[in-house]
Amino acid sequence: MSLSADLKAVISASNLFPPMTWDAHADVLRRAQLVLGDRTEEAIDAISTHCAKLLAEHLDDIEEVITEVWSAEGDLAPTRFSGVRALYIARDLVPLAPPQDIADITWADLFATMAIRQFTTFLERLQRHYDTPVLERQRVPVQILIPYGDAVEAISLAEILATDAAYDSQIKAALKARFVQKQREQTQAASANRHTATTQLLRDLVAFFDNGDFDSYRQATAEFLEQTPAERFKHLAPTNRLRTLAEGLSAVKRGKRTLD
DSSP, X not given: OOHHHHHHHHHHGGGGSOHHHHHHHHHHHHHHHHHHTTOOHHHHHHHHHHHHHHHHHHHHHHHHHHHHHHHTTGGGSOSOOOHHHHHHHTTTTSOOOOOGGGTTOOHXXXXXXXXXHHHHHHHHHHHHHHTSOGGGGSSOOHHHHHHHHHHHHHHHHHHHHHXXXXXXXXXXXXXXXXXXXXXXXXXXXXXXXXXXXXXXXXHHXXXXXXXXXXXXXXXXXXXXXXXXXXXGTTTSOTTTHHHHHHHHHHHHHTTSOOOO
C-alpha cells in the first residue's frame, strides 16, 4: 500500500476512537501535512520510499553504536531507542542523496513522512486488535502504542528542523525579555514583602521597647527575638537580624526613621 493510500485509510479509521480522542490523534497528520506543504501524493510516496532506503542502509549501524554507548552507562541505558531518534542523531552523517524527482527534500520532509508512516502503522495494529474477540483485547499490548509514540516523536523533530532559524531567534529574544521581566517583578515583589515584614516587626519591637526597661537597643532587640516566633523574622539573615533590628529601633527612637 502506498503512503497516499494509507492516508485515505487513516481518515476512514476514525470510528475506532471517540470524536475528541480521534481529533487529538489526527493532530499528528495535520502537523505532518503542514511541514510537507503542497507536496503531491506521489512526492510523499517517493519520500517515504527513500526514507525506507536510508533506514535499510544505515539504521543497523546507528543502533549498534547507540547500544554500545548506552550500554557503557549501565543502568542509565534506555530500554528502547527509537529508529526515529537514531536517524535524527545521525542526520549530519547520513547523506540524504535523494533521487532526482525529489531532489529538493529536506530532513524535515523526511521526518514528517516518517510520522505519517508510524501513525498509519499504529492504526493498522489498533484495527487488528479491535478485530479480535472482546476477551482477548481487554488490555492493549504495548506493541500497538509504540508506533504512535514514534509518530509523535517524528513530527516533533520535523517541526524543529522545519522552523526557520531567524524565527527561532526572534522567539528566544522575546521569551528572554519576558523571563527577565517576570524575574524582575518577582524580585521586586519579594523585596516589597520583606520590607513590609520588617516594618511590622520594627513596629512591634518599638512597642516592646517602650513597654520595658532595657539598658540598650541591642538588649531590647535580643529579648524581643527570643519571644517572637521565628517565622516572623526568617526573612532576615541569621548573621545580621539582631543588628538590623537594633539599628532600625535606634533610628526610629532617634527620629531618623518612620514606620508609616
